Amino acid sequence: MKKYHYLAFGIFLIFFGRVFSQQTNEEMVYNQIEIGHDNDFFLLTDRYYSSGIFVGYTRKLKRNLFNTFTEQLRFNLGQEVYTPNNIDTELISEIDRLYAGYLRLNSVWSGVQGNTLLEIGAQVGIAGPASGAGAFQRWYHNAIVRWPAPTWENEINNQFHANLLAGIYKEWKLAPVPFGVHLAVSATAAAGSKDIYAQPQFTAFFGRRNEMKNSIAYNQIGSTQREIYFALSVGYRFVGYNAFLQEEYTIGNSTFDLEPKSAILNLGFDFRHRSDKNDYKIGYRFTTREAASVTDHQFLTLSYGRSF
Numbered sequence: 001m002k003k004y005h006y007l008a009f010g011i012f013l014i015f016f017g018r019v020f021s022q023q024t025n026e027e028m029v030y031n032q033i034e035i036g037h038d039n040d041f042f043l044l045t046d047r048y049y050s051s052g053i054f055v056g057y058t059r060k061l062k063r064n065l066f067n068t069f070t071e072q073l074r075f076n077l078g079q080e081v082y083t084p085n086n087i088d089t090e091l092i093s094e095i096d097r098l099y100a101g102y103l104r105l106n107s108v109w110s111g112v113q114g115n116t117l118l119e120i121g122a123q124v125g126i127a128g129p130a131s132g133a134g135a136f137q138r139w140y141h142n143a144i145v146r147w148p149a150p151t152w153e154n155e156i157n158n159q160f161h162a163n164l165l166a167g168i169y170k171e172w173k174l175a176p177v178p179f180g181v182h183l184a185v186s187a188t189a190a191a192g193s194k195d196i197y198a199q200p201q202f203t204a205f206f207g208r209r210n211e212m213k214n215s216i217a218y219n220q221i222g223s224t225q226r227e228i229y230f231a232l233s234v235g236y237r238f239v240g241y242n243a244f245l246q247e248e249y250t251i252g253n254s255t256f257d258l259e260p261k262s263a264i265l266n267l268g269f270d271f272r273h274r275s276d277k278n279d280y281k282i283g284y285r286f287t288t289r290e291a292a293s294v295t296d297h298q299f300l301t302l303s304y305g306r307s308f
Contacts, residue, residue: 026225029277029307032058036078036281036303047085048097048290048297051137054078058305060222069111069118070213072220076106081133082244085294087150092249092256096293099155100244101133102126108165112213112220115172121165125194127244128158154256156247163192169218177208180229182217194243199266201235216274216281221307227274235266245291258291279305 038052056076064071080102084095104125111118125131134152141149171184182205189198207229209215214223217231242260249256270283283301290297 026223027277029221029224030060030062032056032221032279032305032307034058034076034279034303034305036301038080038299038301040297040299042300043298045298046087047083048294049299050081050083052078052080054303056305058219058221064111065109066111069113070222071109071111072222074106074108074110074121074219076108077104078106079103079131079133079136081137083150084154088148090151090153092154095154097245097258097291098247098249098256099134099150099152100127100247101129101131101137101155102161102244103131103133104161106165110218110220112218115170115212117167117169117212117218117220119165119167119169119188123161123163123165123190123192123194125161126158127161127194128156130158154249156244156249159193159243159247161192161194161243163190163194165190169212171205171212179207180209181206182209196240197237197242199235199237201233201266203231203233205229205231210274216272216279221305224274224276224307226276227272229272231268231270231272233266233268233270235268237264237266238262239264239290242290258293260291261289264288264290277307279303279307281305 034056036054040046040050054076056074058072058074061071082100084097086094089095102125104123106121106123108119108121134155138149138152141147167186167188169184169186171182173182175181184203186201190196205217208227209217209229210223210225210227212218214220216227239260239262245258245260265288267286268283273280281303285301286298288296
C-alpha cells in the first residue's frame with residue numbers, strides 16, 4: 001500500500017515543480033474548483049483521522065452583501081474516515097476508539113475588510129455506515145491497493161449532524177516582498193450536534209503573499225498574481241463536545257464511550273503556491289491526543305485548485 005501513496009505524493013511534487021518558476025500576468029477570476037486529499041499513511045500510520053477526500057467550489061461575489069467587504073462563498077463536499085489504532089481486530093476490547101465515517105457538506109461566507117477576515121458557515125452531514133466511508137475504504141484496500149482492509153467492526157451508529165461555524169482572522173505585514181513576513185491571529189468556533197469547540201491560533205507566513213482579500217493563505221480567490229510561501233501555525237482548541245468520541249456504543253453487556261480531552265494542541269506547517277489560475281497546497285498537521293486512551297496524531301494534506 002505504501003508504494004501507491006508514495007507514487008501519488010511524487011506525482012504531486014513533480015507537478016508542483018513544473019509550475020514553480022512560471023511567470024504569470026495578473027488576471028481577475030471569480031470561480032474555482034478544488035480537489036483535496038488528507039492521509040496519515042504518508043507518515044507511516046493508519047489510525048484516528050485516517051483519510052479524507054474533498055471537492056469544493058468557490059465563488060467570488062461581484063455584488064457584495066455588504067459594501068465595505070470583499071466577499072465570497074465556498075462549498076465543500078467531503079468524506080472523512082476515522083479508525084482505531086488496531087484495524088485488524090473485531091474485538092471491541094482491543095480498540096481505543098470506534099470506527100466513524102462522515103459524509104458532510106460545508107457552506108461558508110467570508111468577507112474581508114482591510115487586514116481582517118470574517119467567516120460564517122454551516123455544516124450538515126451523515127455519520128455512521130450511511131456515510132459510505134467504511135464501504136469505500138474496504139473497496140479501496142481490496143480492489144486498488146491490494147492490502148488487508150480494516151474490519152470496520154464496532155462503527156458508530158447512523159446519525160445526522162448539523163453545526164454552525166464561525167471565524168475571525170487578523171494579520172499584520174512586517175516585511176515586504178520578495179521575502180515577505182506576515183503575522184496573523186485567529187479565533188474559530190463550532191457549535192452543534194457534532195462539535196462544540198473554540199480555537200485561538202497564531203500563524204506566521206514567510207514568502208511572497210498577496211493581500212488578504214486575494215490570498216491563497218485564506219482560501220481567497222480573485223487575483224492570479226503569483227504567491228509562494230510557507231507558514232507555521234500553533235493553535236489551542238478548547239473542546240466542549242465531540243460526537244465521534246462520546247457516542248455511546250453497546251455490544252452485549254458492554255458499553256463503549258470516551259471522554260474527550262478538554263484541550264488539544266494543534267501544530268501545522270503549510271507550503272502553498274499560486275501560479276496563474278492554479279493553486280497548490282501541501283500541509284502537515286499534528287494534534288495531541290483527543291482522549292486519554294488514544295495517542296497523538298499526524299497527517300498530510302494535499303489539494304489542487306483551478307480558477308476560471
